[in-house]
Each structure stands twice: as C-alpha cells, then as structure tokens.
Amino acid sequence: MIITERLEHYEKLMRLDKPIGILLLLWPTLWGLWIAAGGMPNWPIVWIFVLGTILMRSAGCVINDYADRNFDPYVQRTKDRPLATGAVSTKEALLLATSLSLCAFLLILSLNFLTILLSVFALLLAGSYPFTKRFFVIPQAYLGIAFSFGIPMAFAAQTGELPMIVWLLMTANLLWVIAYDTEYAMVDKADDLKIGIKTSAITFGRYDVAGIMLCHVTFLGIMVTVGLIKNLGFVYYIGLGATLGLIMYQYYLIHNREPAHCFKAFLHNNWVGATVFVGIVLDYFVGTTY
Numbered sequence: 001m002i003i004t005e006r007l008e009h010y011e012k013l014m015r016l017d018k019p020i021g022i023l024l025l026l027w028p029t030l031w032g033l034w035i036a037a038g039g040m041p042n043w044p045i046v047w048i049f050v051l052g053t054i055l056m057r058s059a060g061c062v063i064n065d066y067a068d069r070n071f072d073p074y075v076q077r078t079k080d081r082p083l084a085t086g087a088v089s090t091k092e093a094l095l096l097a098t099s100l101s102l103c104a105f106l107l108i109l110s111l112n113f114l115t116i117l118l119s120v121f122a123l124l125l126a127g128s129y130p131f132t133k134r135f136f137v138i139p140q141a142y143l144g145i146a147f148s149f150g151i152p153m154a155f156a157a158q159t160g161e162l163p164m165i166v167w168l169l170m171t172a173n174l175l176w177v178i179a180y181d182t183e184y185a186m187v188d189k190a191d192d193l194k195i196g197i198k199t200s201a202i203t204f205g206r207y208d209v210a211g212i213m214l215c216h217v218t219f220l221g222i223m224v225t226v227g228l229i230k231n232l233g234f235v236y237y238i239g240l241g242a243t244l245g246l247i248m249y250q251y252y253l254i255h256n257r258e259p260a261h262c263f264k265a266f267l268h269n270n271w272v273g274a275t276v277f278v279g280i281v282l283d284y285f286v287g288t289t290y
Helices: 003-013 022-038 043-067 090-108 113-133 140-148 148-158 165-189 189-195 200-227 235-254 259-288
Strands: none
Touching: 003 043, 003 090, 022 043, 022 113, 022 140, 022 165, 022 259, 043 090, 043 113, 043 148, 090 113, 090 140, 113 140, 113 148, 140 148, 140 165, 140 200, 140 259, 148 200, 165 200, 165 235, 165 259, 189 200, 235 259
C-alpha cells in the first residue's frame, strides 16, 4: 500500500475527516479558558489547549475503534472503518494512539504541575471510556466526565486553582454530553441491541427523548447559575436564550426518533457549544468596553 493511502486510513481512523468530535470537546474547554481568565486568556495557553484537544480527540477515536474492532463490522454506520475492514492493523492503531497521546502530553509539559497532573487523569478517562460500553448502562455519563476534563485543566493552567465554579461547569457539560451522545446512540440503537452494546438510548428506552431534553434544560439552568456567580451580563444570557432555541430545534429533529434526524441533531450540537462560547466572549468584551 502506498504512503498516501496509508495516511488516508490514519486520517479516517483519527476522524480528522469528521471534526465534530474535536469541536464538541473544544467548546467547553474554551468556555473554561475564557471564564477562568475573566475574558482575557493567555494566548499561548489557548493554542496549547486547541492543539491538545485535536491530538487527544484523535487518540480517543483510535482507542475507541481498537476497543470496538470486533463490533464495528456488524454496525451499518461503522462497518467501513479502517480497523473494522482490516485496512489498519491493531498494532498500528496502538502505536498511533500512543504517539498522539505523547505529543499532547509534551504540549502540556510547558504548563504548571496541577495541569500536568489533571492531564494524566484525562488520559486515563479517554483511554478507558470505550470499554465502559460493555458493562455501564449509561456510558455517555463516563464520556461526559472525560469530555469535561478540559474545564479543570483550563482553570488550572490559567489560575493554578480549581474554584467551585469548575465543578458547576463540569456538571453542566456532563449533562450536555449525555444529551448529544444519546442522540448519537439513537442512530445505532437497533444494531447495538443486536450485538449487546450498552448505551443511554437503550437504557432510557421510551423515555429517550424526554431524557435528552431534561439533560439539555438542566445544562442550561446550571449555565444560568454560572453566569450569576461570575456576574456575567445580558449578552451572556442572550447567548443562552439563543441556545435554548437551538435545543428546541433538536427536539423537533428527534421527537420521531428517525435515525437520520437524530444524527443531524447530534451534529447540530456544534452550534450549541459555539453559541454559548460566543455569548461568553462577547459579554466579557462588552464589559471591558464600558
């Protein structure tokens, strides 16, 4: 196989052709960076986190496909992935995941000890998440913890501390992750039932849509609390209002449980994360100009 073909397989294995996962991991990290710094983050730290997010999300995708290599061939959406087809060997996958994780760790080494320590826990969570689908009835909650670890790392990098607001933001993000990853799981629900994979879409059963909306609404409620604690202004709440509108659109998409619409709703969460972030950035900007 020529080098370009091999690189294309690695690209697909890391899901670089489908950046939604990177974006969903990045948005809450950026929320944390901006709030921790009062709207004026250290730009070298921002770039470290952006690059680190890309590397760790890519490594997580490789580990996920390694863990699911015996299941993916039987799922319509995943049957053509490089490990499922044998285009990439398990040894190659492990070497690739290790290399990506090492590069991410090298980036973090320029930051303080607390950030480095938290990065170790983040790596353990990312590496173990794919295996939770064998025994944990809501693996999306475990994913939510893994996808929220950029928040305490952001505060640690910017301030060297982990104030109470960190845990509120993590809880909000955890609920948001459960919501959007349940939408994602609804796409594969029929296949997952056949092969015995556990997901929140299966666990919630006929209350899947209600569970998603409850998580979304509670997520927004906690973000309102975050705004009150940090004395954020009206622009921030306008952003949350717009986010509520986006979430109601997702209800429209998923209420009939049509797989294609559920997948569209999952992708749509990029706009949720981006809207919250824009509200945070603009609110701090307006606050510093008046």
